[in-house]
Amino acid sequence: MKVVVITGGNKGLGLAQTKRFLDDGWQVHVVARTSGDLDRLGDGNVV
Numbered sequence: 001m002k003v004v005v006i007t008g009g010n011k012g013l014g015l016a017q018t019k020r021f022l023d024d025g026w027q028v029h030v031v032a033r034t035s036g037d038l039d040r041l042g043d044g045n046v047v
Contacts, residue, residue, distance in 0.1 A: 003028075005031070010041075018030055
């Protein structure tokens with residue numbers, strides 16, 4: 001499994017990249033200032 005780290009992955013371009021990598025089956029490590037916004041990404045491969 002491929003792994004990617006995205007900073008600012010809960011809004012804007014970071015969110016778009018996060019969703020694309022998840023759709024492609026990657027394991028995504030997301031860094032965000034507020035954890036509440038990460039809940040909407042679901043349980044997929046987000047760490």
